[in-house]
Amino acid sequence: MALRYAILSSGSSGNCLWVQGGGVEILVDCGLSARRIGERLAAVGGDLRNVQAVVCTHGHGDHVAGAAVLARRYGLEVHGSAGTLRHIRGEPPPERLHPVGVRDRFRIGGLEIRLAPTPHDAVGSCSVVVADGETSLGVVTDLGKPTETVRKHLEGVDALVLEMNHDRQMLIDGPYPEMLKRRIAGDLGHLSNDQSAELLAQLLHPGLQQLALAHLSEHNNLPEIARDTAGEVLANAALSPNLVVAEQHRPGEPVLLRTRRKGQLGLPF
Numbered sequence: 001m002a003l004r005y006a007i008l009s010s011g012s013s014g015n016c017l018w019v020q021g022g023g024v025e026i027l028v029d030c031g032l033s034a035r036r037i038g039e040r041l042a043a044v045g046g047d048l049r050n051v052q053a054v055v056c057t058h059g060h061g062d063h064v065a066g067a068a069v070l071a072r073r074y075g076l077e078v079h080g081s082a083g084t085l086r087h088i089r090g091e092p093p094p095e096r097l098h099p100v101g102v103r104d105r106f107r108i109g110g111l112e113i114r115l116a117p118t119p120h121d122a123v124g125s126c127s128v129v130v131a132d133g134e135t136s137l138g139v140v141t142d143l144g145k146p147t148e149t150v151r152k153h154l155e156g157v158d159a160l161v162l163e164m165n166h167d168r169q170m171l172i173d174g175p176y177p178e179m180l181k182r183r184i185a186g187d188l189g190h191l192s193n194d195q196s197a198e199l200l201a202q203l204l205h206p207g208l209q210q211l212a213l214a215h216l217s218e219h220n221n222l223p224e225i226a227r228d229t230a231g232e233v234l235a236n237a238a239l240s241p242n243l244v245v246a247e248q249h250r251p252g253e254p255v256l257l258r259t260r261r262k263g264q265l266g267l268p269f
């Protein structure tokens, strides 16, 4: 079997991704209310009552806001670093919280979850790879700068959800206070389109089936700029994975990954 997933929401007002595979269903991040997550999931044909767990990348509200209610009302097991779990508000039931290390590998049902640390202004922030033995999905947002650790972590995935937060010039010219601009552009902030393009160029490989540009700023970016920036990288590499721009206010189409042919490792050849 192969992974199936849908981006339910992406951006600074809430991030949530649904993944089905290995006999289970999980979320990566839950930065919307549980009710909203349930609505978005239903809109793509899923049901929150079938979801067993959530893996949280870091403790900012746009990634963990729904965690306490999901754990209490729907019985979801919440996995995240100690730094992440500390930031969950609303008194989640302690028995549902599972602290993990930012370099850990662990299993949820038939899924393997692999983490790697990311530079961001939240303690214990990480990128996530979800794999079912046949296919894999990598998720990295809220990344201050591309690092070798992150590049290695995401190497060879079949699907990639990659932050393309802001256009550098739009951020400079935009409405945010100077301090916030510096935070976003800094090494513990978010990836600019150019930084994201640099990382994408390193991660591209012929086996990449799906590429989603994620966590776009609503004030400091435009979907067209993000799409064109990524499109140029893809054209230079003569590769054409399916390219989408993840949205804040509506869920994306569910994606079913194709199982690789035997012997195809998804590495350049």
Ligand SMILES: [Zn+2]
Binding pocket: 011, 012, 015, 060, 062, 063, 141, 142, 215
């Ligand atoms: Zn975020």
Ligand SMILES: [Zn+2]
Binding pocket: 058, 060, 120, 122, 142
């Ligand atoms: Zn963040």
